[in-house]
Amino acid sequence: MLRGRPRLPSVSVAPVAALAVALLSSLSRCSLLEPDDPAASALSPYFGTKTRYEDANPGLLRDPEAPRRDPELLQDACTPVQLVALIRHGTRYPTAKQIRRLRQLHGLLQARRGAGGGAGGGAGSAGGRDLGAALADWPLWYADWMDGQLVDKGRQDMRRLALRLAALFPALFSRENYGRLQLVTSSKHRCVDSGAAFLQGLWQHLHPGLPPPDVADMECGPPRINDKLMRFFDHCEKFLTEVEKNATALYHVEAFKTGPEMQNILKKVAATLQVPVHSLNADLIQVAFFTCSFDLAIKGVKSPWCDVFDIDDAKVLEYLNDLKQYWKRGYGYTINSRSSCTLFQDIFQHLDKAIEQKQRSQPVSSPVILQFGHAETLLPLLALMGYFKDKEPLTAYNYKEQLHRKFRSGHIVPYASNLIFVLYHCKNAKTPKEEFRVQMLLNEKVLPLAHSQETASLYEDLKAHYKDILQSCHSSKECELAKVNNTSDEL
Secondary structure (H helix, E strand, O other): OOOOOOOOOOOOOOOHHHHHHHHHHHHHHOOOOOOOOOOOOOOHHHOHHHOOHHHHOHHHHOOOOOOOOOOOOOOOOEEEEEEEEEEEOOOEOOOHHHHHHHHHHHHHHHHHHHOOOOOOOOOOEEOOEEHHHHHHHOOOOOOHHHOOOEOHHHHHHHHHHHHHHHHHOOOOOOHHHHOOOEEEEOOOHHHHHHHHHHHHHHHHHHOOOOOOOOHHHOOOOOOEEOHHHHOHHHHOHHHHHHHHOOOOOOHHHHHHHOOHHHHHHHHHHHHHHOOOHHHOOHHHHHHHHHHHHHHHHHHOOOOHHHHHOOHHHHHHHHHHHHHHHHHHOOOOOHHHHHOOHHHHHHHHHHHHHHHHHHHOOOOOOOOEEEEEEOHHHHHHHHHHOOOOOOOOOOOOOOOHHHOOOOOOHHHHOOOOOEEEEEEEEEOOOOOHHHHEEEEEEEOOEEOOOOOOOOOOEEHHHHHHHOHHHHHHOOHHHHOOOOOOOOOOOOO
16 A cells, blocks of 8 residues: 655755865865776676776776777767766765664674684685684774765766867867856765866866865856755655555565575575574675675775675575666666656757757757766666666566576666767758757766667657657646555556
8 A cells, every 4th residue: 555645845945055075175185097997897797886987987997087989989070079978986985874784694603603603614615714703803884974975986987077078079078168068066075075176186187286276266057956856756745655655565575585596695695604594684684695795896906795696696696786776776666767858848949959059050058967976866767768678677586587687786777877968060952951950978888778779869769769758748736646545556
């Protein structure tokens, strides 16, 4: 049954002065020193939304600041006139909830060691080393204040992305256009700080060797917070009631936690760490797996937490994460994607305006629009557009059948993931309709159109394909709860 009508959270809009301070603070903390190459891990492809960007885009490992020009990008007769980018924040710290669970697991290992449990050479040893004891001694350096904040590596993710995009589209990311750049962000610090770091990277590209100016002196100004765009899910009453706060909405996630695949891992980890099976649960197993990913992404360290799991375990734990994303942000419920229609329409309004200005022989007022949000911002939008949809839904009971699924969140929305719309003006067009074309890039690779698999589209054809969303999808109606409280039919 559906729960009662929740109160909508108030819109969080920080004052411009506070934003300016946050931006300046972020810029001052950015270091241009390069860290050591991060340690590789065989588990890296399976970390879901906790995946490093370079693991989803491995070509960047050789030279992370060099642009990778996709051969499918339009060129020659077609000139880019506008770029609209939706960017997930960079690498972040764990949330306070994840840190609390890690402390719980760490305390369990320390208690087991204090009770004299385990010795080298047993089930929990690797090469004569007691893994449980090694983990009990491994520094637990995470603190509550971190709570999902952007880390130095995350700032570097953003600076490098800015450098690559500016090199790839120099006419758009030019000094002349810098003052016309639009930057929108969610109210979360990791997004505001990501936008600040991106600006620093862009400044580095445009003014090599010069330190960035104070926020007050920046032509483009500080980021503008807009949670109704970047966190639309917080403002959709139907989503909040039927999914976010509905105890049964994630049925398949909870069922998979107690299913045979997860139970096998539970028993194996208990034996490896030499702790009672009943002291563990799927959430603690998952946080141990994610701690391997956090240590790797944040510090470039392959910690003993990675030794707890093998690739078969990682595939199961990736599926658990993907199940949550599927049912809460993807195709599981129609409202997940329909709640993002305002953001989708906003993107096309920018493109429409640029075309109108070009047709009037006016300069495009906003050649670059940058919007910084979350994995939860990108996934619903991609689902709305029909991307990464499998023939059968992901459930608690078809893990093996879904081993080759399209919906793999780590490949779609790793840290610093980005969905980019590029509008082109093409010379020598035979008709006015052929004058404007559009391409989409996902994580800097051309994204074929979901309906045709073509790598570029006439702008009018793309609008025609998404006519329903552009004309009929209104958040006020989509997100409105039915007058009568009944059971959701979206399964």
